[in-house]
Amino acid sequence: MKRKFLAAALAACVVGVSGQGLAKDVVVSEKARALQASAINLDTHLDTPALFGQPGWKITDRHSFQGDGSQIDYPRMVEGGLDGGFWVVYTGQGPLDQMGKLKARDFGLKRLGEIREMVAANPDKFELATVAGDAARIKAEGKKSVYISMENAYPLSHDPTLLSYYYKAGLRMLSLVHGSHNDFADSAGTAPGAVTAREGLTEKGRQMIIEANKLGIILDHSHASPAVFDQMIALSKAPIILSHSGAWDVYPHPRNLDDKRLKVLAAHGGVIQVNSLGGYLIDTGATPEYRAELGKIYQSFGGRRGLDADARKQAMAQIAALDAKYKIKKANFDDYMRHLLHIIKVAGWEHVGLGADWDGGGGVAGYEDITALPKVVQALLDAGYKDEQVRAILGGNTVRLIEQVQSLADPAAVKAALE
Ligand SMILES: [Zn+2]
Numbered sequence: 001m002k003r004k005f006l007a008a009a010l011a012a013c014v015v016g017v018s019g020q021g022l023a024k025d026v027v028v029s030e031k032a033r034a035l036q037a038s039a040i041n042l043d044t045h046l047d048t049p050a051l052f053g054q055p056g057w058k059i060t061d062r063h064s065f066q067g068d069g070s071q072i073d074y075p076r077m078v079e080g081g082l083d084g085g086f087w088v089v090y091t092g093q094g095p096l097d098q099m100g101k102l103k104a105r106d107f108g109l110k111r112l113g114e115i116r117e118m119v120a121a122n123p124d125k126f127e128l129a130t131v132a133g134d135a136a137r138i139k140a141e142g143k144k145s146v147y148i149s150m151e152n153a154y155p156l157s158h159d160p161t162l163l164s165y166y167y168k169a170g171l172r173m174l175s176l177v178h179g180s181h182n183d184f185a186d187s188a189g190t191a192p193g194a195v196t197a198r199e200g201l202t203e204k205g206r207q208m209i210i211e212a213n214k215l216g217i218i219l220d221h222s223h224a225s226p227a228v229f230d231q232m233i234a235l236s237k238a239p240i241i242l243s244h245s246g247a248w249d250v251y252p253h254p255r256n257l258d259d260k261r262l263k264v265l266a267a268h269g270g271v272i273q274v275n276s277l278g279g280y281l282i283d284t285g286a287t288p289e290y291r292a293e294l295g296k297i298y299q300s301f302g303g304r305r306g307l308d309a310d311a312r313k314q315a316m317a318q319i320a321a322l323d324a325k326y327k328i329k330k331a332n333f334d335d336y337m338r339h340l341l342h343i344i345k346v347a348g349w350e351h352v353g354l355g356a357d358w359d360g361g362g363g364v365a366g367y368e369d370i371t372a373l374p375k376v377v378q379a380l381l382d383a384g385y386k387d388e389q390v391r392a393i394l395g396g397n398t399v400r401l402i403e404q405v406q407s408l409a410d411p412a413a414v415k416a417a418l419e
Contacts (some may be wrong), residue, residue: 012200016254023142026333026366026378028374028378031122032374032381033081035369035387036081036374036377038133038391039394039395039396040139040385040391040394040395040396040399041083041084041352041395042082042084042135042145042150042353042356042375042394043082043088043354043356043358043370044086044173044241044243044244044273044353044355044398045085045088045149045151045222045244045273045275045355045356045357045358045360045362046085046086046087046358046360047088047090047151047357047359047361047414048070048087048359049089049090049111049114049115050088050360051252052115052118053110053306053357054307056308056309059073059074060073060125061116062075062076062377063076064369065368068309068312068313069312069316069323070359070369071370072359072369072370074122074126074357076369076371077144077261077370080369080370080373080374081374082144082370083139083145083371084126084129084138084144084145084146086149086154086173087146087147087148087174088151088360089108089111089112089148089150089151089166090151090170090178090360091107091152091154092152092179092304093152093154093177093178093180093187094154094181096157098158101154101157102158104157104158105157105158105162108154108156108166109155110147112171115146115148116169119146125143125144126145126146127143127146128146128148129145129146129147130170130172131402131406132399132400132402132403132406134147135402136400141185141225141278147170147172147173148166148169148170148171148173149171149173149174149175149218149243150166150171150173150174151175151178151220151222152175152176152177152182153174153176154182157183158181160207163208163212163215163217163252164211164416164417167215167414168417171217172217172240172402173216173218173243174208174217175221175222175223175243176201176205176208176209176219176224176228177223177224177228183204183276184201184202184204184223185201185202185205186200186201186225186227187224187225188225189225189254200225200227201228201231201232201235202341205355206231206235208296209235210235212410213236213237213409213410214409214413214414215410215414215417216287216406216407216408216409216414217404217405218238218241218401219232219240220240220241220243221234221241221242222239222242222244222355223250226257226258229257229261230261230264233264234298237280237358237408238405238409239268239401239404239405240265240270241271241272241273241398241401242270242271242273243273244274244277244355244356244357245257245272245274245275245344246280246281246338246339246343247342249346250281250338250339251281252281253279253280253284255277255280256280257272259346262346262347262351263346263347265351266348266350269351269407270351271397271398272347272351272353273354273355273398274336274339274340274343274352274353274354274355274356274361275339275355275357275362276336276357276363277360277362277363278331278335278363281335281338281364282331283329283330284328284331285327286331287326290330294319297315297318297319298315301314307403320349331364332364332365332367333364333365333366333367333379334366336358336364336367337376337379340376340379340380341383344385349385349389349392349393350392350397351397351398352393352397353393353394353395353397353398354373354393354394354395355376358370376394380393
């Protein structure tokens with residue numbers, strides 16, 4: 001979810017000044033660094049493609065979170081030890097009329113193109129990944145893997161058969177819905193005005209699940225309602241993922257999954273990748289009045305997208321003042337680990353991974369960008385997890401899921417899509 005990009009960017013600034021909410025410092029040991037180097041480190045929800053079209057922003061430059069709010073680029077991936085992940089074609093939900101659907105179709109194709117162009121422009125640093133084995137091979141070749149996912153199937157709403165085009169272009173993970181309901185599924189309902197409890201999946205959503213199964217595209221439940229989870233589990237022939245979600249039993253936010261469903265997910269072979277978006281981790285104390293004022297700040301900059309570095313800085317400063325005024329509480333690294341460790345305990349370490357929502361609103365005090373990834377390795381070791389368990393959480397479980405979902409695909413459908 002990238003709508004909170006700037007708000008999250010600001011969090012660290014405020015914390016840095018006031019010192020509130022700081023977690024105890026994690027010192028990363030040599031053992032943790034060596035263990036991480038031996039693992040395949042994948043994050044399953046990288047919203048960084050939203051920055052690809054922004055003027056002057058280059059993935060090969062080193063940026064800083066304090067400087068422009070961004071959290072991923074090639075130099076910082078190297079420093080943090082991230083080997084790649086799923087790079088998202090994210091589309092905000094708009095009107096479900098013909099014009100809205102056509103605009104979403106065009107937007108999705110543009111974003112897909114930008115991801116592929118980024119890879120093509122940096123062949124010594126990035127490579128498109130489509131099968132499970134690619135992650136290890138690309139790492140061994142000293143590059144970063146780029147699996148492609150879609151967050152919100154809105155771009156497929158006008159013409160669902162576009163899915164096979166996306167598949168051919170590299171799409172290997174798909175979520176149906178984002179912050180408000182659409183014609184595929186119900187949302188967890190975090191957008192203003194959204195309500196839950198419709199029918200869960202629509203018939204169009206069910207068809208999309210069947211088609212995704214045939215192509216070996218992983219189905220992603222993040223942002224969908226609990227009813228959609230139950231129906232997706234019942235309908236999907238393959239295990240599913242939650243590419244960036246948290247634990248309801250740690251903090252009851254609609255975007256989080258409850259313990260009962262965590263166990264069902266694991267029993268069906270699925271994986272949940274833990275999100276670091278502060279508002280999902282703790283009660284930040286954000287009120288409707290605060291949100292309204294935040295919206296006004298974004299409006300004054302002409303929206304949240306496409307801001308150049310100067311405008312981003314100005315917006316971050318204004319949001320910092322707003323957060324101070326409303327005494328917004330900031331989640332920290334300990335809060336993130338509380339969700340991660342709880343989920344590991346409930347779902348089992350074979351069913352958990354990392355999907356921090358970098359460049360999409362993720363990141364908390366002490367875990368502001370991808371350079372902080374080694375802290376998670378250390379924290380897992382400190383919590384008593386063994387090397388093989390840590391490696392599974394860092395990416396092994398995701399690789400296993402890709403393999404498993406693709407092994408359950410329909411070879412004839414895959415062949416037809418690739419022709
Ligand atoms: Zn999201």
